[in-house]
Amino acid sequence: MSTEKLLIDTDGSFGRRPAHVPFAWLFQLVTAILSVITIVLVVHGGTRLATQDRELSTLKTVVSDYQKEVLAMKAHQEARKDAEVTFLRERVVALEAKLTSSTSANGDINLQAELGDQVDPSVTETTDGGATWRPGAVHHQRAKRAASSVTFPAGACLQGPPGIPGRDGRDGLPGRDCPCGAKAPLTCPGGYVQFRDKCYQFSTTQKQYNDAKAVCLASGGHLAVAKDEATDNFLVNEIRKRGNPETWMGMSDQVQEGLWVWEDGTVLTGWSNWLPGNPSSTGEDCAEWKNVYDYKWNDDECFHTQYFVCEVDAS
Numbered sequence: 633m634s635t636e637k638l639l640i641d642t643d644g645s646f647g648r649r650p651a652h653v654p655f656a657w658l659f660q661l662v663t664a665i666l667s668v669i670t671i672v673l674v675v676h677g678g679t680r681l682a683t684q685d686r687e688l689s690t691l692k693t694v695v696s697d698y699q700k701e702v703l704a705m706k707a708h709q710e711a712r713k714d715a716e717v718t719f720l721r722e723r724v725v726a727l728e729a730k731l732t733s734s735t736s737a738n739g740d741i742n743l744q745a746e747l748g749d750q751v752d753p754s755v756t757e758t759t760d761g762g763a764t765w766r767p768g769a770v771h772h773q774r775a776k777r778a779a780s781s782v783t784f785p786a787g788a789c790l791q792g793p794p795g796i797p798g799r800d801g802r803d804g805l806p807g808r809d810c811p812c813g814a815k816a817p818l819t820c821p822g823g824y825v826q827f828r829d830k831c832y833q834f835s836t837t838q839k840q841y842n843d844a845k846a847v848c849l850a851s852g853g854h855l856a857v858a859k860d861e862a863t864d865n866f867l868v869n870e871i872r873k874r875g876n877p878e879t880w881m882g883m884s885d886q887v888q889e890g891l892w893v894w895e896d897g898t899v900l901t902g903w904s905n906w907l908p909g910n911p912s913s914t915g916e917d918c919a920e921w922k923n924v925y926d927y928k929w930n931d932d933e934c935f936h937t938q939y940f941v942c943e944v945d946a947s
Contacts, residue, residue, distance in 0.1 A: 818946035827866045833942045841918040844880050844940035853944035854895040855882025868927045880940035883919040905929050
């Protein structure tokens with residue numbers, strides 16, 4: 633059924649307008665809105681309470697930890713006090729023992745006063761032989777010795793606390809600058825040729841590889857190694873000058889076939905100057921410079937006798 637009513641307009645024509653909404657429906661709408669708001673507030677309040685509970689729990693944990701730390705500190709202080717008291721008691725006992733032994737040995741009463749004779753309580757002071765007597769609480773008198781007569785055996789006194797640290801001393805005088813001269817140039821032993829920081833000696837006799845190796849070791853070095861092109865070119869030029877046809881260098885694979893190792897203990901890596909196709913044979917384990925190959929590196933049998941180059945550090 634339509635919710636509109638048929639009305640007569642001011643001009644006499646018929647028209648329709650919306651009917652009024654019943655009051656009960658409006659009340660239900662307001663009630664629903666309030667219910668939703670209430671639910672939202674309850675949920676928000678519950679979340680806030682949960683957050684506060686977590687914060688309170690964390691705070692309780694912090695307070696508990698702090699209380700434990702305080703108790704631990706108190707226990708530590710009490711233990712320290714007990715240790716100090718025990719130490720002082722032991723020192724006092726030791727002091728009394730030393731005083732007693734000193735009194736027995738020297739006949740000196742030291743700190744222990746002697747009992748005097750009974751006197752009339754009305755007597756306030758009596759002098760006899762230079763000693764002063766006074767009435768005691770039980771009508772006894774004790775001999776009063778001058779402070780200067782009280783003696784302590786060596787080591788009987790307790791050690792006092794350390795004194796206040798002294799002030800820092802004055803700064804020392806500034807040192808003088810040391811005149812530094814130019815670094816002395818590196819030199820080589822006689823009979824050696826220098827290149828960079830190395831010295832090389834070119835043999836005038838021919839030996840097998842291992843014999844040549846032994847000669848170089850005896851001179852404090854090893855067979856020459858040519859790990860870079862510049863060093864290799866220098867050594868080849870020196871060999872050319874001397875007209876040596878075949879010359880051992882310090883490299884072989886005698887320990888492990890195919891693993892070429894320099895005589896300084898390093899493995900051959902990076903740059904090399906092998907003759908194409910070399911190293912080529914399993915029976916040729918020692919490296920050489922060979923003139924017929926334009927002094928390219930060649931592997932050869934180690935028992936061949938030929939020239940060699942020794943290397944030592946310049947100094």
